[in-house]
Amino acid sequence: MSNTLSWQHRLAERGVDRKLWLLLPATIFVLLLFIYPFLYGLSLSFQPMNGGGVLANYQKFFDDAYQRDTILTTLKISLPAALLNVLAAVPIAFRMRGRFRGKRLLTTLLVVPITLGTVLTAQGLLNYLGPTGWFNRVLMSLHLIDDPVRLTNNYWGVFFSLIITGFPFAFLLVLSYLSGIDPTLERAAATLGASRSQRFRRITLPLLAPGLATTFLLTFVLAFSVFPSAVLVGNPAGSTRVISLAAYQAAYEQYDYAYASAIAMIMGAVELVVVVIVLLWRARLYTGSTGGKG
Amino acid sequence: MSGFNRLRLEGVGRRFGTADALAGLDLTIERGEFIALLGPSGCGKSTALNCLAGLLPLTAGSIWQDDRRIDTLPPEKRGFGMVFQNYALFPHLTVRDNIAFGLRMQRLPKDEVRRRTTAAIEMVRLEDHASKLPGQLSGGQQQRVAIARATVLEPSLVLMDEPLSNLDAKLRLEMRTEIRRLHQSLGLTTVYVTHDQEEALSMADRLVVMRQGRVQQIGTPEEVHTKPSSWHVADFMGYRNLLPLTAGRVSGDAVAVPLGGTTIDGVPQGEVATGDDVVAAVRPEDVKLGSEDIAGLKGRVEVVEYQGRECAIEIMLDDGTRLHARTERKTEAGEQVSITISPGRLLVYPSDGAADRPAAELASAGLAV
Amino acid sequence: MSGFNRLRLEGVGRRFGTADALAGLDLTIERGEFIALLGPSGCGKSTALNCLAGLLPLTAGSIWQDDRRIDTLPPEKRGFGMVFQNYALFPHLTVRDNIAFGLRMQRLPKDEVRRRTTAAIEMVRLEDHASKLPGQLSGGQQQRVAIARATVLEPSLVLMDEPLSNLDAKLRLEMRTEIRRLHQSLGLTTVYVTHDQEEALSMADRLVVMRQGRVQQIGTPEEVHTKPSSWHVADFMGYRNLLPLTAGRVSGDAVAVPLGGTTIDGVPQGEVATGDDVVAAVRPEDVKLGSEDIAGLKGRVEVVEYQGRECAIEIMLDDGTRLHARTERKTEAGEQVSITISPGRLLVYPSDGAADRPAAELASAGLAV
């Protein structure tokens, strides 16, 4: 008895007790439905369908400019889109901190695009930004342009679709980070003689930076996995042939699951590189309490 | 920013929606004064301070610095220093950078910034902590950073909003002395907000007692302590015995009030006529236990609370009135005692009808907060 | 749950990782006692209470209720009541349902639940608020709901964790009396946690003074107040003057210590030999101002803080030592005064080497929190 008791004493010291059983379902779930398939995909990627060395699939990918370039294509779309989403969100969220009439309506309106989904957005962009869509019509009737600008079925179509679905998300995240910063800090800076812009640059921005990094990451992850819109509003044969499309084609057009898994793994790895770079940068920032709601 | 000789608030008010958080505040602050704004939670103290600082636009009145109207200036142009309730230290800047912030905003030469910052750090004795972040400091240390940050600019006016309310009792005592010392040695003019009457009494040259957005009394600590202007102020200033009574005979500077089956004399505060509803106020320390045989008030000790040198006791008078007293004498619950009230220490206030009377203790306790 | 005659804590300890939040707590609680756990923030008071309640598993020691070992029982099996710091009322239940919660958990008949709940509501005088939600109540009312909820089960032991710390000063005083009254009238056994020494002194039958997870002293309020067992306890109990000195001549129950250029006698607390490092402790109220001409300690008044009836003053002795005193005499900064220390009120404690000395005031202030 005293033995089991002292054992319990030692576990208790470390915070291990019966409550931890509650983690069990989620743990089993994540192991079976995420870790296992992931590892399965990983091991599959080392078993090339058409023989060859363990790394043959990876070699095949990197030897083939047509495939390799998808990495760059994807980054060229997702990085600027994520960056724009975050940067545009900051000033707008900043304006929205205070209380004003219609704030809830405005935030609600901003939530709407999240629910549009990529497919509807694609369809809407094709209609609206297409050569005879309202956008071009307005520009032409204002004589700003003579010929329709091509904004769909190319890079821009995908880019806009990432803005429409990504910006509201980034905005809401930034807004919640921003409202976590104690407003008295800015007031304190004001009493110390800091002007509006100095207060923003010296106080708010540094405190917001880690949140911006996180927001950037989350929108980047969304943008990086762009798939339906790359097909529907992009130019999937050319400038928007993103890596998820390559993975999809390998799996479902060439039936080479091993190769598809390898591409998926490469995709994860590339994304991880960006994530790690951003996290390393973020780790150098001040990330403690911001004095606000937590 | 240049100093000033006199700061005048004229009818300053601030309204939120339809509620006046602050109304008609008139106050003149002389250079070098230490003024405390005192009052219960929600009475408008912080509102007044923020109006003064420029953090909250006025909705009425004006503020004058000598002959210059300043209530339209933004905070960064007023040149006042402010110490916030939870310090509002910049969490991402070191102690040194926090203190240097204001100097840098003035674009002073690097050398001067360094010199003055170092001096301020020494002044608050944080040499060993200069390169820590605020999160790594104790409450008392943070407090001192906040004070150094506000005073390093040598502001013409320093505003402090309950700067001690987050500290524990022992530290609070020490920081009190420290703030007062800084005020004196730096020759500051200070407006200090607190809801702790002892703090206000011990630190300020003048107190401004507020209630429900309005000034109740302005005076020296002694004036406010010994001559509260209304029973509400008395209540707040530690007159724990507040008795709703009816005034008896008024003769010169004394009014007789019925208490415990007999009648005792009090000092009328304001217009009191025979038959008026009044509130009599007396502090526990002015209720003295006499020996049993002296004629006068009599009662039974109900509760005794040991408080070290003294005991706080609660006495039930023969007419059911409860009186709080403090005594060094050893007493026990149940003991019969006779009571004297120090002459001149029973203040008798007129009361504005039935609504304006102190409520019975527990019920009021419940409703007061 | 049945009552008990005696509750014993034997070597109770609780460790978090590598840090002992509580170590070797031995304490026997008799039925009907009111025990206060007292100590600065972080000293382990709440930890001790939670161990007793069963909310925190022990990592050492055992707890016995008469002859039954209870430290392995979950909280719901111990039958203790608890009042939490922020009351921890169930925000989604009405006052009545909050109070009835425990009775319902015991699956008592509806009638009995209703009857006992109603009685408890009457006891704390909340009849008019029975169907409100906690969010609609004032702090004092919430407080009373918490007490009623904990006591309606007639628990053998009631635990209270700083139940008054969120109330304002005036209400705190009133609720103190109220709690003590309930303790007596319901015949409860109470363990009460506080960091306010005045609160502990005025309410408890016995105090347990703690520091850094360890018990420093157990005794009646008077014992702890007048004879703190170490200078740390003294520090906490309001001995604001703590002077690191070297013991002079020891004679019987007196030890001479050098102070302000002269030598005065103190009462040794523990083993003190000539030449030892000691800490002398005296309360400000035991430092008296004499008239100028009396021989003895002399100094200059440095700071005067008005505190109503009395002033708190700080005196710089000729040798540079600062002493805190309280006086009813009118003094001014700069005045020369002579000082006497009430005989028997200067306590002289051995100190364990250089590390175990009170630090200079401000520095200690910073580090203490």
Place this chain on the structure above:
Amino acid sequence: APTTNQPVAESTGDVPDKPSKAVTLNILDVAGNLQLTQGMIDEFVKQHPDVISKVTYSKAPAPELAGKIKAQQNANRVDLDIVLTGTDGLAAGREQGLWLDLLPKYADRVAGMKDYLPPAQKMQELAGNSGITVTYYPSGPLLEYLPAKVPTPPTTAEELLAYAKANKGKVMYARPANSGPGRTFLMGLPYILGDKDPKDPINGWDKTWAYLEELNQYVDFYPSGTADTMKALANGSATIIASTTGWDINPRVLGTVPKEAAITPLKGFHWVTDAHYAVVPKGVSTDKQAAILQLLNFMLTPEQQAKAYDKGYFYPGPAIKGVELAQAPQESKDAIAEFGRPEYDKLIADNPTEVPLDAKSLVAAFDKWDREVGGSKVKKS
């Protein structure tokens, strides 16, 4: 809910004439074929509830077909009973060995197979033993344009190139791997240009590849589906697009493309024919196979085949001989009367027909096109 099939083992025995009890069929359409045949199938179910009690339909893009079926077969849980597919899905599945070989063993149970039109018969030969042709059309390549915008359409490959050069971005065809007209255009070019071996895209299509690469300079982008090219034609952002008979008539019926749109062939063109097939994945129970054979037999009767005229979707549509427009439902007759083109009869009669590339060559051609034509807009290092 799907009826889970028996394990693969039980699906290999002899197929009875009639299922032991009425079955439920899950039909997947990856070719848009249901537009033509759903009416026939529903009719069969109505007439023979004792054979098929219920049919569920679903649609998917062709490319993912094989992967899905293969995965199901690996898991021993095939829940698709008939796949309606074009040559692409058919071939992909054959390469993976996904389809049951119903032929030649049960050919006599589907009587209509003996009456295939000659080019449909050739298409059937392409299917080997696993697929049964259900609809046929000569397809293209054709060019479609709006006469208002292109008063004098190009009639030769050279003129098309010149037109494209003069009107940059106005000539459009969709990515061949995803588009019937796109691939028909691709497969038709070697005949028009007179390439060495029109059946060998890697070694025999020098002129074709050179032509496509030159054309590519005047093409802004390749949409991922034919529908996008039709939309472009309708809204004027393209003026000439690749088309086929069906893609010409049906979108005009639907109002996706203005009625005035016209077509023209390029000089020297051969029809590259197209067909839709019904295939049965391995793993489907013999009971179901029996029902499927009865159903296919029914579908290949002239009365049912007449439904394939539809609204010009796969014009003309029927795979067997002797099916006249007059036999078609009234809706079809009306639509074709209004939107059909009398000149098609002559074009079909006067030009040679060719079967499309076999699956391997086609995939190679797609891959080459993807990399060298479509993908040339991706910078390569």
Place this chain on the structure above:
Amino acid sequence: MSSRAIKATPTAWFIWAAVIFFFVNLAGVVGSVLVSSFGKRWFDTWVPSGFTTQWYGDAWREFGLLQVISVTLLASGLVVVLSVLVGAPAAYVLARQNFPGKRLVYLTFLLPILMPPITYGIPLATVLYKFGFAGHLSGVVLANLVPSVPFVILTMTPFIEQVDPRIESAARMLGANTRAVFLKILAPLLVPGLLASAILVLVRTVGMFELTFLTAGPDSQTLVVALYYSMSAAGIRAQQSVDAMAVMYTAMMLVLLVVALRFVNPTQLVARVKEEPSE
């Protein structure tokens, strides 16, 4: 009332202009789909030539939308219930308890929402097919659980942290056992949090394309997947009937959203990623 009116700075004007520009274009995007879905024919003109509702009927029939919508709601409902059942207890432990390896566990739980769905979706679909789940509702539900459970954990954790642990302690001290604490105290207090995460998971699952696309079978397509097919599957389909489907999809999402916003503040719709404390 205030003596000083709020003065808008040029930056403020610029920002508001940008917001308005965004909304105008957004309205254009959504509006053009809506208008087109009712248009008879719409070529090179401002508005369609004539209006009709026929496309809704066409889309409804061609894609068997009744079945698709019921599958969508059923699958999303199952995902919501399961992910809350699995996620909420884990969120509880992560909000309340410190234990060795907590950071690792937390990271593992969050990984699925940090990964592109395609990255794990392809191997996941392969595994699900291998075990016979994919191609059926069960596969769709399992695949959608992968990002949903972490999402529940992420959204619930702050809500649980907001419940003072002393309230639980108080219940225990009053004799409540673990079950009673969960049912009588935590559950009612967490209703807003549960609703928030349930509704969010619902909205996300209805809108989740990739994972459903990779695992759905003929009878388990959801509305987004059907919509994608309507745009990309073989065959000729009037543009307007795709638009009609998109409008139906949006209408459904909007209904869910309006319901959601009755319970949840819009800023809570996006989870606050918990900051790891700095060391």
